[in-house]
Structures are given as structure tokens and as C-alpha cells.
Amino acid sequence: MALLVEAEGLVKEYPTDRGVARVVDGVSLSIAKGETLGLVGESGSGKSTVARMMLRLIEPTAGSVRFDGVDVLAANAGALRAMRRRMQIVFQDPYAALNPRMRVAQILAEPFAIHGETPAGGVEARLRELLDAVGLETAALRRYPHEFSGGQRQRINIARALALRPELLVLDEPVSALDVSVGAQVVNLLKDLQGEYGLTYLFISHSMPLVRYLCGRVAVMQKGRLVELGDVGQVCGAPRDEYTQRLIAATPTMPGEAGAGSLQ
Numbered sequence: 380m381a382l383l384v385e386a387e388g389l390v391k392e393y394p395t396d397r398g399v400a401r402v403v404d405g406v407s408l409s410i411a412k413g414e415t416l417g418l419v420g421e422s423g424s425g426k427s428t429v430a431r432m433m434l435r436l437i438e439p440t441a442g443s444v445r446f447d448g449v450d451v452l453a454a455n456a457g458a459l460r461a462m463r464r465r466m467q468i469v470f471q472d473p474y475a476a477l478n479p480r481m482r483v484a485q486i487l488a489e490p491f492a493i494h495g496e497t498p499a500g501g502v503e504a505r506l507r508e509l510l511d512a513v514g515l516e517t518a519a520l521r522r523y524p525h526e527f528s529g530g531q532r533q534r535i536n537i538a539r540a541l542a543l544r545p546e547l548l549v550l551d552e553p554v555s556a557l558d559v560s561v562g563a564q565v566v567n568l569l570k571d572l573q574g575e576y577g578l579t580y581l582f583i584s585h586s587m588p589l590v591r592y593l594c595g596r597v598a599v600m601q602k603g604r605l606v607e608l609g610d611v612g613q614v615c616g617a618p619r620d621e622y623t624q625r626l627i628a629a630t631p632t633m634p635g636e637a638g639a640g641s642l643q
């Protein structure tokens with residue numbers, strides 16, 4: 380299958396009081412068009428840093444990233460802008476990600492303003508379409524973020540990420556701040572959107588049940604390194620790495636779950 384993202388030997392180092400901290404240490408990962416790749420690992424293992432380097436939101440210390448065959452790190456400002464519209468990120472905290480002083484209409488229209496473009500059919504029609512895609516009423520356009528629940532706010536974030544019709548969505552723990560049932564609805568929405576728009580997902584999570592439900596393959600990170608990468612059934616069913624075994628063993632089994640696939 381064609382690859383959308385190819386990251387090779389990514390390294391990120393930060394200077395600290397005690398010398399240089401290597402928080403990502405030689406991570407190579409590719410994501411095929413249309414797939415959902417899960418990225419799991421304990422807190423601080425470097426998952427978000429890898430994702431941000433893939434989007435060039437932070438500069439790698441070493442390594443390379445190609446997006447649809449184009450070198451992301453060598454791209455000049457114009458080429459990067461063109462690439463950025465094709466790769467979007469949804470963050471964990473649906474409260475912090477939305478400007479509280481902007482109405483939803485402004486929030487959703489902002490990507491068009493930033494990229495200096497008017498969608499075919501006009502902004503208004505596209506905003507309605509976006510809200511409809513994420514299961515919110517048109518009346519939401521006039522309201523402010525604080526008027527919505529956490530799950531609804533995450534739907535607004537997803538609508539905003541979809542505004543420019545991206546191909547890749549990095550989902551950085553998109554439901555971990557939500558109640559389980561609300562999170563399950565958002566996960567199902569993400570699944571539907573992927574089917575509808577042929578999106579490619581990098582799904583960062585601490586939840587093995589969610590990863591099993593959404594992802595075809597999963598990568599496991601520990602202390603900046605990739606310790607396992609493979610088909611989700613294989614990794615969860617017969618983890619080769621000792622750390623992965625512990626991660627899976629630490630996952631509480633949900634009522635009615637026999638080990639795979641269920642969200643309930």
C-alpha cells in the first residue's frame with residue numbers, strides 16, 4: 380500500500396541541567412494511506428514528540444520525514460504551508476484547544492482565513508457541512524466554546540481539523556480527557572469520518588482497548604525508543620517485548636470484553 384508518512388531515524392534532544400536529554404532515540408515509522416496506526420507507551424516515552432516531529436511542529440535533532448514522498452524537513456515556507464493543510468492534529472484537551480473568545484463560526488472559519496482561501500460554495504455552507512459531519516447542530520455556529528460539553532468541544536476540534544480536507548490526522552489522546560461513554564462516541568465518530576473521507580490516522584493513546592478497536596497496526600514506545608511494531612492482533616495477542624506485555628497486562632479488561640475489539 381502507498382505510504383503517506385515515512386519517518387526514519389528520528390531523534391530529539393533537549394538540553395537540561397544534567398546534560399542533553401535524548402527524549403526520542405532513533406524512531407522509524409511509516410503510515411500507509413488510509414490506515415490507523417496506534418502509538419502507545421507510558422507517559423513521557425516520547426509519543427507526542429514523535430508526532431510533532433512528523434508534522435514539523437518541532438524540529439528533529441536528526442532523522443528524516445517524508446509526507447507523500449516529499450521531504451518535510453527540507454520544505455521551504457511555501458511548500459510547508461501547502462503540506463500543513465494536508466496534515467492536522469487534534470489534541471487531548473478539548474478545553475484548552477479552543478479560543479474561548481471566539482464563536483464556533485470564527486473557530487471553524489479560521490483555517491480558511493489562515494490559508495487565504497474560500498471553499499467552493501462559500502464559507503457558511505462549508506461550516507454547516509463540517510458541523511453536520513461531526514454531529515452538531517447549525518445553531519452551534521453562534522455559540523462560544525464554554526457553552527459546550529467536553530465531548531461536543533472535541534467534535535468542534537475535529538471539525539476544525541477537517542476544514543481544509545486533510546489526508547492525515549494526528550489524534551493525540553483525543554478522548555483521554557472525556558468520560559468513557561462520551562469518549563466511545565467520539566471514537567466511533569472518528570471511525571465513521573475515516574470511512575467517509577478516507578483519512579489516515581496516527582492515534583496516540585494509553586488505552587489498549589481503544590487501540591485494538593481502531594487500529595490496524597500499533598507501535599509501542601518506551602523511553603524514546605520503539606520497542607515493538609506490528610499488526611495490532613499480533614502485538615496484543617502475543618507481545619514479543621517485555622514492556623509491551625506489561626502494558627497489556629496493566630490494561631483493565633472491560634465488562635463483556637473477551638480481550639479484543641469491544642468498546643462497551
Ligand SMILES: Nc1ncnc2c1ncn2[C@@H]1O[C@H](COP(=O)(O)OP(=O)(O)OP(=O)(O)O)[C@@H](O)[C@H]1O
Pocket residue numbers: 393402420421422423424425426427428429
Ligand atoms: N520542550 C521540552 N524541553 C525539554 N524536555 C521536553 C520538552 N518537551 C518534551 N520534553 C520531554 O520529552 C519526554 C517525552 O515527552 P512526550 O510529551 O513526547 O511524551 P509522551 O509519551 O507523549 O507523554 P504523555 O503520554 O504524557 O503525553 C518527556 O520526558 C518530556 O518531559
